[in-house]
Amino acid sequence: MEGEVVGILTLYIGIDIDIYIDIDKSDDQNDRIFKFTLRLSGLIVDVFCDVAVVASSAAWVEKYKQEIEFLVGKICGINHIKWKPSIDLLKEEGLDISEQRDSGPAPCSGRVKVMENGICYLISLEGQKTGFYADQRDNRHLISSISKDRRVLDVCCYSGGFALNAARGGANDVIGIDSSLPSLELAKENILLNKLDPGKISFLREDATDFMKGAASRNETWDLVILDPPKLAPRRKGAASMAGRKITILRQAGAACDHPIDPAYPEGAYLTNFLLRVL
Ligand SMILES: C[S@@+](CC[C@H](N)C(=O)[O-])C[C@H]1O[C@@H](n2cnc3c(N)ncnc32)[C@H](O)[C@@H]1O
Secondary structure, three states, X not given: OHHHHHHHHHHHHHHHHHHHHHHOOOOOHHHOEEEEEOOOOOEEEEEEOOEEEEXXXXXXXXXXXXXXXXXXXXXXXXXXXXXEEOHHHHHHOOOOOOOOOOEOOOOHHHEEEEEEOOEEEEEEXXXXXXXXXXXXXXXXXXXXXXXXXXXXXXXXXXXXXXXHHHHHOOOOEEEEEEOOHHHHHHHHHHHHHOOOOOOOEEEEEOOHHHHHHHHHHOOOOOOEEEEOOOOOOOOOOOHHHHOOOOEEEXXXXXXXXXXXXXXXXXXXOOOOEEEEEEO
């Protein structure tokens, strides 16, 4: 059984990684950013430059930690592996994980710099998920192409991904809001890193619901609003009908193509992204 699991891991890591290196758009391998999610749930590996961040949320992943680290360490150019267990999810599986040490020397200051769609991001390896929401790569790119001369609001902006793309795409005015202070600090550093005009883009610490209610009471409007909240409980009635507005769906998409989906496991298509026109 152990041999079988290692065989499956070798197959997925070996095959997928070659394809993703080709898909990766950055000219310089030092800027590379991509991710692969094994079709076995509970394991995510994101590669940021020479750092592989492994997010583990299943007991089987912890069991095969050594084997996974060995295989990930064989990916071309990896010098550091950051192992990030989801303590709470693992506890639900009956596994109590204490602090674990990373393999190899820790990357300087726990931060890496990557390039995606021509925009530079500082990534904190201590940040949410693996440190970066790599799955929104294509959707962030879309925003840069539809933001020109628009007023843009990025709700739940994390390190500023959608907002930075809007500013790069020529938006007149961009605001990003998030409740997490460390994420906003990164977002603000990302403005400077990309030499964007701080007069046109800003980030605020706000609760999304409070901010939207305040904006509604002030009759404040935006041409383009991005909503990328954490997973929400499904509601029977959609937000548009609750607000008495009509919408049309202009585009439906999912995660970027470096997030493979196993047709036998459609639940693996966890990210759905809609571009809506509010009428
Ligand atoms: C899926 S991430 C957003 C990723 C981001 N769009 C990107 O491209 O990198 C969700 C974000 O929602 C933020 N968040 C969670 N609850 C929030 C709340 N009540 N108000 C504002 N932001 C919140 C989290 O801090 C996190 O940064």
